[in-house]
Amino acid sequence: MRDITGNLIISGSTVKAAMQQLNEGIDGILLCTDEDGVMQGLLTDGDVRRALLQGADLSDPVKSIMNRAFISGNVENSREENLKILDSVIRHVPILDSAGKPVDMVSWSELWRLPITTPSLAGNELKYVADCIETVWISSQGGYIEGFQNAFSAYHGSGMALCTSSGTTALHLALVALGIGPGDEVVVPDITFGASANVVVHTGARPVFVDVHPETLTMDVQCLKGAITENTKAVMPVHLYGHPCDMDPIIEIAQNYDLRVVEDCAEALGAEYKGQKVGLLGDVGCFSFFANKVITTGEGGMVLTKDHDLFDRLSLYRDHGMSKDRKYWHLVPGFNYRMTNLQAAVGLAQLERIDHFLQQRDRVVDTYYNRLKDIAGIKTPLTASWARNIHWLYSIIVIPEILGIDREELALELHKHGIETRPVFPPLHAQPAYRGQDGSFPTSEYFAAHGLSLPTGNTLSVQEADHVGEMIRRVVQA
Ligand SMILES: Cc1ncc(COP(=O)(O)O)c(C=O)c1O
Incomplete structure (x- = not known):
């Protein structure tokens, strides 16, 4: 089940409070309930914009502009059944319990798959x-x-x-x-x-x-x-x-x-x-x-x-x-x-398009860096002063003692949101083909145990990188 606390708002709250809450989340949707937590309506970014253009006031209650004709799923149904309700128009569906209270939500992003890389073949x-x-x-x-x-x-x-x-x-x-x-x-x-x-x-x-x-x-x-x-x-x-x-x-x-x-x-x-x-x-x-x-x-x-x-x-x-x-x-x-x-x-x-590919990668890397740099427990990749790093795969290091979750848990959570990640290469000296070689490999062992590559392909947009960064932030702060 998803944590939907950030999506819940009491329908007596003001439109201004709703706007603030929408601004903090990334789904762009609020589930409006009465004081007892029973679902009364839905409110999207677009609903607020349209209401303000039609003369609504920031101090008006949410219930005056919320969408009362909403579609919901049932907590008794399987997640797959609830996901079937989604289509190109219905991007988020609240899941209600038998008392009509929202307890979960299914979103288009769960159907959406963001692979680790996808080539772009849109040129000649x-x-x-x-x-x-x-x-x-x-x-x-x-x-x-x-x-x-x-x-x-x-x-x-x-x-x-x-x-x-x-x-x-x-x-x-x-x-x-x-x-x-x-x-x-x-x-x-x-x-x-x-x-x-x-x-x-x-x-x-x-x-x-x-x-x-x-x-x-x-x-x-x-x-x-x-x-x-x-x-x-x-x-x-x-x-x-x-x-x-x-x-x-x-x-x-x-x-x-x-x-x-x-x-x-x-x-x-x-x-x-x-x-x-x-x-x-x-x-x-x-x-x-x-x-x-x-x-x-x-x-x-x-x-x-x-x-x-x-x-x-x-x-x-x-x-x-x-x-x-x-x-x-x-x-x-x-x-x-x-x-x-x-x-x-x-x-x-x-x-012919390599400069474009590399520029796009630079933008994606900047986006990841800005999203992740302040998360204690995530180490973003370093680039030496003499290097142009083209970040084939943007690979972070997950420090579980600080983060509270390890790489596998983070990868699993991202997977649930349609985001593919990869553990970095395991060290060669430890693999069946090469086992038995003497030596000390503390850095490769540490990197291999904690490194996680994020989507970095040529078709990845800045918005998608931002979404991945935001999902990581949510997962680690949950
Ligand atoms: C570091 C490195 N060396 C060699 C290869 C082998 O290249 P290919 O898959 O084209 O055979 C790869 C990737 O696949 C690689 O990442």
Whole structure:
């Protein structure tokens, strides 16, 4: 049952009091009762506005302007039955007990589902895909592949871009092209999506996990130093949740120990480190265009590098290891990690709107921050002074000792209001695939236990973010 105390008003109260109460809530509706709590009428924002325009006075009683012909549900019915009363016009229905007193309310927001992310495909996506179909260029050759790759390099100011079938294959390809293999070790942060470590295993090398920094939640540079052995061949800084890693010290360590640097930019397209976009800071940057990413091609990825020799090896391994000069002549045992022209068509259309997507994300992030910053027990994400954080998923930390509820309880309450959330990635060292690695990971363990991602997709409006923030405030203050 919902707490409806904030929606109840005695019908003898003044219109002014009703306006104040409406202003404090977010439903925009009051349930007007007599002194005994029996429902007499409904009052919405709109009712008050119309009444004032028709000459009502702020000191008039609510009962003179309330809507007496209201529809109600019955507490004896199931919530599902009561929800069926709602439609596009009836957005809130009071639920009455046998004495006619409102004890609950069902609202359209319960039917409304706010997913964690939804891609926006409202640009040239359809037009470009239709063009692929009409011209029958649907496989891994065609103008959109080159167009997308060129546009991607241009977006990064320089470098050579090569489309892949996913972010995972981009990472695997990068490691293979850099010569990582059996007996090698690759340092990976303990918190990331599993693909970052899985691909290391698929080269025959071993991922070595390190803890993350408490501020950026990306690879902790001190831990990186401590993890290097004579077998270490590469380091994979992951720009987690859209926050760039502190790359200067990582590059310095890599240079000192002759390590390759594979940036995992899957979640960070457009993020910047000291004014430079991520992806060209190490040897190679790998991006993902899965549907929940900043731009999408459905499934898809990209590798980006400034190194011509490396680019040639990436192309070779991506295309079955086949020679460009001789048909069906395999120079190395490669892969088919190509993207289709259809996917690239979507990717190009998406990239045309990236500035808009990132600006919209900034507005959503500001809204979340303003709504949540004063709630003791909720820690909003930090951004280092040198970073442009693109907040792939806006992830808060829930501190149960202060808040009184834990992450799971908060997630459950938000779910009841149609708001999808996600716990952040669990630490890799604790997962069945990777259990048994020594080490101390206090920060990743804490973040994994308390981090909760809120809806942050490209279609999320400021109003929706405001609604999510307000629902969090209500839940934690209940
Ligand atoms: C950090 C990170 N690395 C790699 C990947 C793998 O990308 P994909 O799903 O495109 O294979 C993802 C996301 O899915 C990711 O979040």
